[in-house]
Amino acid sequence: MPILRVALNVPLDTLFDYIAEEADENDIGLCACVPFGTKKVTGVILEVCSNSNVPPEKLKPVITIFREIPPLSSELLALFRFCSDYYHHPLGMVVMNGLPGRLRNNKPVKMKAGMNNCTQFILTEAGRRVDVSAIPARNTVMRRLLTVLRNEQLLTIRSAREISPRAVSILEDWRQKGWLEAATEVPEVRSESMGDNVPELTSEQSTAVAAITKQFNRFDTWVLHGVTGSGKTEVYLRLIAKVLTEGAQALVLIPEISLTPQLEAIFRKRFTAVRIVSLHSGLNDTERLSGWLEAQRGEAGIILGTRLAVFTPLPRLGLIIVDEEQDGSFKQQDGLRYSARDLAVFRAMQIRIPVVLGSATPSLETYYNVTTGRYRGLRLRNRAIRDAVLPKVECIDMRPEKPVNGLSAPLIHAIRKCLEQQLQCLIFINRRGYAPVLLCPSCGWAAVCKRCSSRLVVHLQDKRLSCHHCGHLEYFPCACPQCGNQDMIPFGRGTQRIEEALTTQFPLARILRIDRDSIRRKNTWQTILRAIHHREVDILVGTQLLAKGHDFPNLALVGILGPDSSLYSTDFRAGERLFTQLMQVAGRAGRAAVAGRVLVQTEFPDHPLYQALRQHDYDVLAETILKEREMAGFPPFVYQALLRAEAHSLSKVMDFLGTAKKIAKSPTGIEIFDPVPANMMRLKGMERAHLLVQSRSRKKLQSFLTYWCGQLNASTKLKVRWVLDVDPVEF
Ligand code: ADP
Ligand code: ZN
Ligand code: ZN
Numbered sequence: 212m213p214i215l216r217v218a219l220n221v222p223l224d225t226l227f228d229y230i231a232e233e234a235d236e237n238d239i240g241l242c243a244c245v246p247f248g249t250k251k252v253t254g255v256i257l258e259v260c261s262n263s264n265v266p267p268e269k270l271k272p273v274i275t276i277f278r279e280i281p282p283l284s285s286e287l288l289a290l291f292r293f294c295s296d297y298y299h300h301p302l303g304m305v306v307m308n309g310l311p312g313r314l315r316n317n318k319p320v321k322m323k324a325g326m327n328n329c330t331q332f333i334l335t336e337a338g339r340r341v342d343v344s345a346i347p348a349r350n351t352v353m354r355r356l357l358t359v360l361r362n363e364q365l366l367t368i369r370s371a372r373e374i375s376p377r378a379v380s381i382l383e384d385w386r387q388k389g390w391l392e393a394a395t396e397v398p399e400v401r402s403e404s405m406g407d408n409v410p411e412l413t414s415e416q417s418t419a420v421a422a423i424t425k426q427f428n429r430f431d432t433w434v435l436h437g438v439t440g441s442g443k444t445e446v447y448l449r450l451i452a453k454v455l456t457e458g459a460q461a462l463v464l465i466p467e468i469s470l471t472p473q474l475e476a477i478f479r480k481r482f483t484a485v486r487i488v489s490l491h492s493g494l495n496d497t498e499r500l501s502g503w504l505e506a507q508r509g510e511a512g513i514i515l516g517t518r519l520a521v522f523t524p525l526p527r528l529g530l531i532i533v534d535e536e537q538d539g540s541f542k543q544q545d546g547l548r549y550s551a552r553d554l555a556v557f558r559a560m561q562i563r564i565p566v567v568l569g570s571a572t573p574s575l576e577t578y579y580n581v582t583t584g585r586y587r588g589l590r591l592r593n594r595a596i597r598d599a600v601l602p603k604v605e606c607i608d609m610r611p612e613k614p615v616n617g618l619s620a621p622l623i624h625a626i627r628k629c630l631e632q633q634l635q636c637l638i639f640i641n642r643r644g645y646a647p648v649l650l651c652p653s654c655g656w657a658a659v660c661k662r663c664s665s666r667l668v669v670h671l672q673d674k675r676l677s678c679h680h681c682g683h684l685e686y687f688p689c690a691c692p693q694c695g696n697q698d699m700i701p702f703g704r705g706t707q708r709i710e711e712a713l714t715t716q717f718p719l720a721r722i723l724r725i726d727r728d729s730i731r732r733k734n735t736w737q738t739i740l741r742a743i744h745h746r747e748v749d750i751l752v753g754t755q756l757l758a759k760g761h762d763f764p765n766l767a768l769v770g771i772l773g774p775d776s777s778l779y780s781t782d783f784r785a786g787e788r789l790f791t792q793l794m795q796v797a798g799r800a801g802r803a804a805v806a807g808r809v810l811v812q813t814e815f816p817d818h819p820l821y822q823a824l825r826q827h828d829y830d831v832l833a834e835t836i837l838k839e840r841e842m843a844g845f846p847p848f849v850y851q852a853l854l855r856a857e858a859h860s861l862s863k864v865m866d867f868l869g870t871a872k873k874i875a876k877s878p879t880g881i882e883i884f885d886p887v888p889a890n891m892m893r894l895k896g897m898e899r900a901h902l903l904v905q906s907r908s909r910k911k912l913q914s915f916l917t918y919w920c921g922q923l924n925a926s927t928k929l930k931v932r933w934v935l936d937v938d939p940v941e942f
Contacts, residue, residue, distance in 0.1 A: 215273055216258035217245055220307035220315070224295075224924070227254070227303075228263040229273040235259060240282030242310075244274040244317045253317050255283060255306050279319045279386070280504065281393065287524050290558055297913070299920045299935045300547045308547050309522030313500040320500065331367045331393065332382055334360050338390030352377055360391075393508065408480070410595075412449070416442055419589040420449045423565055427453065427529075430560045434536075434581050435569040437591030438827065439798025440599060443569045444474070446591075447532050448481050450567065455485060455512050459529025463515045464551055466538035472737060474534075475515055482513065490516030490523065518543060518551035521558065529564055531555045536568035536577060537791055539940060548936045571798060571829075572791040575840070578833050579847040602769070602800040602807030604825045606816035614812075616712035622770050622810050623716055630720055630749055634767035634805060637751045639796045640709060641773045641789070649676060649699055651691035658688070664893040669701040671708070681895045709772065710752050717750065725753035769800045771811045778818060782890070782942060783845050786820055790832060793824055846938075849882075850909045852916055853939040854902040854923075858931040861888065861898040867931045868902045874922045875904070880911045890942055897932075901942070 213234045216226040229245050231238075236259055244253045251274060263270060291309060295302040307315060314320065338360070346353050352375040359374070360366050371378035385391045412420065415437075423433055437443045451461045465474060475489050488502040488511040505511040507524040514523055518541050533541070533552050541551040552568065559566035568577055568586070581588040594600065612619040629636045648666040649658040658667040660678035667676035667685070677684050690697045701708065710724045725739060742748050743763055777789035793811070800807025811821060823832035841848045854871055858864045868886030875883055882905050889899040904919075906912040916935060923933065 214260050214263045214270070215243060215256050215276075216260065216263075217243055217254040217273075218257050218291075218303035218306040219245070219247060219252055219254035220304055221247070221252075222301055222304065224301040225303075226257055228265050228270060230270045231273045231276065234273075234276065238276060238282065240284065240288060242277040242280075242314055244277070246271050246274060251317050253277075253315050254303060255288075255310070257288065257302075257306075275319070277314075277319050278389065278392075279321075280314075281507065284524055284526060286562055287522070289561060290522070290554065293557055293561075294547070294549055294554060296917075298547060298549055298937050299916050305547055309519070311500040311503045312496045320504075331365050332360065332371075332386070332391045333365055335390055335392050337388075338385065341390060353381055356381060410442075410445065412445065413442065413591075413593070413595050415591045415593060416446050416449075416595065419446050419591065422587075422589060423450055423567065424453050427457075427565060428563070429565070430563045431565050432556050432559070432580070432586040433565060433567045434573055434577055434586050434588045435567055435591070436573055436578075436581075436588060436829075437569070437571060438594065438601060439571045439795065440594040440596070440601075441571075441591035442595030443534070443591065444477060445595065447534070447567070447569070448478070450530055450532070451478075451482070451513060454529040455482065457529060459527045460506070460509065460511065460525050461513050461530045461532065462520065462523065462525060462528060462555075463513065463532045463534065464520060464541070464555060465515065465517060466535045466540045467517070473740070478513060478515065485512035486510050487513045487515060490514060490520040492517060492519075518549075521551040521554045528558075528562060531559050531564065531566040532569065533566065534569045536570045537572055537574035539788070542938075542940050544941065546934075548934070548939070550938060553938070572794050573829075575787055575833060575836060576847045579837060600806065601827050602797055602809045604797055604809040604811065604827070606811045606813050606821050606825070608816045609812050609814045612812075615716070617709055617772060618712055618716065618770075619812055622812060625768055625808065625810055626713075626717065626750065626770070629768040630717065632767070633746075635743070635746070635749060635751065635763065635765045636768035636770065637753070637763070637766055637796070637799060638709060638713070638770045638772065640752070640754055641771070641777060641792070649687065649701055651694060651696050651699055653696045653698075654691060654694040656691050656693040662893065662896040663891065665891060669707075671701065671711075680891065713750055713752065720749040721747065722750045722752060723748045725751060763799050765805060766800050767805045767807060769796055769807070769809045771796065771809065774811060775813055775815060778815065778820065783840070783843070784940065787836060790820055790824065790829075794827075794829070797824065844905075849905040849907055850912045851903060851905040851939060852912060853936040853942070854904070854933060855889070855899065855936055856901065856931045856933040857894075857897040857899040859897065861892070861900065864898055864900045864931055867933065868900055870926070871902060871919075871923060871933075874926065875915075875919055878911075878915055880908055881906045881915045901936075 212230045212232060215229045215231050215234055215238070217229060219227055227245070227247070238256050238259055241256050242253055243256050244251055256276070291306045292302065294300070295305040341357065343354060343357050343361070346357065348354070355374055356366070356371065356378055368379060371382055382391060419435060435443055435446060447463065454461045475487065478487050486505060488505050490499060490502050494502070502511070503523060506514050507526070509526045514520060514525065516523065533555050536552050543549050556566050570577070573581070577586065580586040607619050607621050609619060615623070626636055649669050650656070658676050659665070660667055660681065660683050662683055663678055663680045665678055665680045668679050670677055674687050675684055676687060687699065691699060707724065710722055713720070713722055723739065723742065743751065746765060771793060774789055774793060777785045797809040800809055811824070813821060815821070819835055820832060823829065840846065854868065856864045856867050858867070865886050872883055872886065877883055884903040886900050886902045889901055892899060904912070904915070906915070916937070920935060
């Protein structure tokens with residue numbers, strides 16, 4: 212009897228063997244429900260073979276093989292294997308992480324919801340053996356269906372419906388019996404002429420489109436480096452149109468869920484006859500599954516999604532686009548710590564198609580890859596809309612200023628002028644390390660989360676303190692727990708404090724605050740965007756959420772508060788991130804006819820980062836930072852991995868990391884640092900620390916990690932939770 216080797220969602224880096232009565236190579240990639248301990252679980256069949264290392268009497272039979280949906284392609288399975296190898300994460304967990312939740316719950320998937328008019332069926336071997344004359348003559352519909360399938364090989368749902376409205380449920384029934392299967396060959400995605408609202412490309416855009424389409428049938432990593440407003444989206448649209456006319460599919464990865472509706476609307480307007488599937492964390496299980504199936508069946512022409520969408524099965528994938536490639540959200544920060552951007556590049560290479568990484572401020576890794584020629588750079592240096600120029604950036608030196616509640620006199624003056632002209636302004640608060648905390652002015656006590664080492668953030672409205680790491684909430688203490696002082700003050704300038712200060716200064720202005728709390732509800736974001744576009748708002752106050760990808764045509768002024776805290780962060784990437792963020796917010800201004808102005812409140816107006824911002828010159832800054840990184844031996848000049856560990860006591864964690872360091876035995880070419888507590892040392896009640904390893908050679912690092920992981924897994928004495936983070940971006 213054949214042996215199935217099944218990938219299961221368990222933290223062991225192995226496949227599990229089961230016996231099946233009937234199975235062959237064609238079943239690789241199908242889901243199967245199997246007994247595991249006392250439970251039933253569903254996994255994916257990765258191998259079918261004839262012998263097993265498990266003694267035969269211990270082999271259990273598989274419970275069900277789910278044949279309702281086609282198997283995962285070998286290409287997708289290879290992506291999972293690569294991901295498991297590269298991130299040193301158990302294969303079964305990688306595979307199951309990439310699948311929609313519905314495929315994991317031990318039940319067959321009902322296909323009905325996913326069937327559409329274009330779904331085509333063909334008879335299986337078993338179906339061809341069915342004798343038409345055995346079907347009673349009164350079942351005319353059944354007889355006709357079977358005859359058509361015999362004679363014409365293929366039957367679409369559309370033609371089945373024409374035969375009879377009952378036909379669909381009969382086909383469904385037959386499919387469950389194994390007589391039918393959905394054909395893998397699917398009708399071509401129709402791409403129609405592109406409406407009338409298609410702008411003529413700027414010369415920079417045409418150059419980019421031409422360069423990429425010229426080499427459409429091979430692998431290349433293109434970096435589309437274009438200033439904000441340079442029309443990168445239009446470039447994507449043209450490339451996608453080309454892909455669709457070739458009958459292929461396009462995968463577009465975007466950072467944030469809040470960006471999906473806007474981009475989705477643009478895509479739908481352009482490609483009205485193409486099925487566009489949007490995959491993001493806001494979907495429920497059913498929605499996700501049906502989008503995933505449409506992609507797998509090849510019906511969806513465009514798949515728009517956040518990082519997890521990189522694992523979507525796409526039989527005719529022709530192009531991958533990663534928009535805002537520098538964005539941190541492409542890297543998963545727990546469990547399987549993969550980078551969707553890097554996997555996108557691997558996936559494109561694997562099937563020899565182009566991948567486009569778009570950004571106004573490419574990550575330094577990507578930027579460096581362009582300078583070395585590994586990636587191919589394309590530039591859009593000008594804004595796409597005629598007359599729209601980049602905003603003028605100025606620094607306000609805060610040293611001589613005596614700001615009123617965080618707002619300097621020049622900024623207040625500029626806001627007033629802006630309001631007089633009935634234009635909009637945006638006040639951006641750099642929230643990183645800059646949230647308002649509750650301080651005791653007499654003894655210096657600050658409110659800290661009991662479960663995390665993080666300071667609690669003040670929320671004035673409901674007089675509460677909240678932890679932005681674990682969600683813990685508590686009321687303001689009436690007095691300082693340390694010295695009894697009753698006069699506690701919120702310190703720092705959070706969005707709410709600034710909102711208050713602005714209200715005092717500009718009582719007639721319509722002010723809208725946007726932060727995680729205020730947009731938590733579904734659709735709020737849409738409402739907010741509409742209000743902004745309809746000029747129902749004069750002043751916007753917000754954090755990083757405001758920085759991304761939105762077009763605000765009436766925005767004339769951007770004020771930036773508190774950027775300096777990122778300049779002196781312990782994280783070597785903080786400067787790069789600050790710059791990206793500032794470029795993005797600055798880019799919100801002056802997108803249309805209105806000229807934009809950006810005012811940065813800083814105590815270090817001469818810092819190279821602000822100079823680069825003033826000149827809109829990313830290259831100078833990037834080169835400066837790259838030089839520093841090379842001297843210091845930081846990425847992209849070295850490859851890093853972090854062994855992260857946590858336990859209830861710090862000493863236990865440190866002991867573990869010490870042992871791990873000893874086990875590693877310092878091989879040549881690998882640098883192993885000492886264990887250190889994480890920046891966020893206490894999180895959700897756990898003490899956390901890590902050990903950094905790095906190498907100039909990715910290959911050496913990889914083979915070391917394989918060895919090390921094996922050793923760590925083998926030491927059963929090490930009772931702490933640990934995980935490897937390859938190419939870490941947070942420390
Ligand atoms: P980016 O994503 O590079 O920041 P967008 O794609 O949002 O820029 O484009 C900025 C604006 O320019 C949008 O309003 C877009 O409709 C417009 N635009 C893009 N390409 C052109 C073009 N070739 N001609 C006129 N307007 C364009
Ligand atoms: Zn006190
Ligand atoms: Zn907390």
